[in-house]
Amino acid sequence: AGTQVGNVAVTINEAEATLDKVTVTPALFTYADGKVNLARVPTKDEAGTVAVTVVATDSAGLTSNTATFNVTVNPAPAPVMAGTVQYTVNENSPAGTVIGQLTAETGLLDPAVAEFQVAGGSSLAFAVSKNGTVTVADASLLDYEAGFTSAQLSVVAVNQAGTVSAPAVVNIAVANIADAPPVISASGTAGAVVATVAAAGTQVGTVAVTINEAEATLDKVTVTPALFTYADGKVNLTRVPTWDEAGTVAVTVVATDSAGLTSNTATFNVTIAPAPKKSSGSLGWLSLLLLPLAFLRRRRT
Secondary structure, eight states, X not given: OOOEEEEOXXXXXXXXXXXXXXXXXXXXXXEETTEEEESSOXXXXXXXXXXXXXXXXXXXXXXXXXXXXXXXXXXXOOOBOOSEEEEEEETTOOTTXXXXXXXXXOOTTSOOEEEEEEEEESOSSEEEOTTOEEEESOGGGOOGGGTOOEEEEEEEEEETTOOBOOOEEEEEEEEOOSOOOOEEEEEEOSSOEETTTOOTTOEEEEEEEEOOSTTOOEEEEEEESTTEEEETTEXXXXXXXXXXXXXXXXXXXXXXETTXXXXXXXXXXXXXXXXXXXXXXXXXHHHHHHHHHHHHHHHHO
C-alpha cells in the first residue's frame, strides 16, 4: 500500500475555483499530491493489466475529462516455508500446550504473511493457529500406550495478496511418559505349611504381573514378610519357619517395572502349622519305671 503507480496533472480553468478532489478507479488505487498510489496490497485475483481512470472535480462542482492509463499488476510472490518441520510433545500434554511456532519468509517488498492454514493431517490431536502456533487440540488422543506415537500435518502460508506457499510437512513425535503402572495378582497354594517339614524354596503362592507401560519390562517383585521370596511367578519360603512364626501370615506382593512404576498391592494368607514338640524318648520311659521304687523307699522310711 502506498506504492506509486502513476502521475496526475490537473489544470483548473474556472475563475476563482480550486481543485476539490480527484477520483481514481478502481478502488485498488488512490490519489494523493499529484500521484496515483496503491491503496492496498493487490490480491492474486487482481493480477494482470488494470485500466486506471482519473477524474478531477473543482470547487465549482465542475468535473474534468477522464484520464486513463494502464497498470500491470504482477502476482505477488508466494511466501516460502521450510519443507519439513520437526516437533516433539509429551503424551498426556493438556489441550493448548504449545508445541512450536511456524514461520514463512517473504521478500522485502512482498506482501506480508496473513495467516497459516492446515491443508491436511493424519490426526485431529493438533491444531495450527492463524499466526502459525502449533498446539495440542485434543489431549485425549495423546496416548502412547494406545499406539499414538506420531502425527503429520500439511501447512501452508497465505500472504496478504492471497498467494499460497508450497505446503510444509510438520512431523510431530509423541514422547512416551511413564504413566501406566503394572497390575499384580497373587493367590496362595492349598494346604498348610508345616514348620518342621517345609524347607526353603517350598512354594506357598502364585503371582501374575501385567506390564502396561509401553516398552517397559518387569524389574522386581517385592514380597513381605521376609520369610517369603519371589521367583519365576511363585512365592516361596525363604527359609524354614520358626516356632514363633506359626499361625496365619498375610503375604503382600508388589511389582515394579523398568520405568519405576509400582503396581497395586496383592495379598494372600499362608497358614504355618506349629512344629510338633520333640518327644522325651527313652529318658521318659526310664522315669516311669523308677517311680515305684521311689514310692517303696518312702514307705520304709
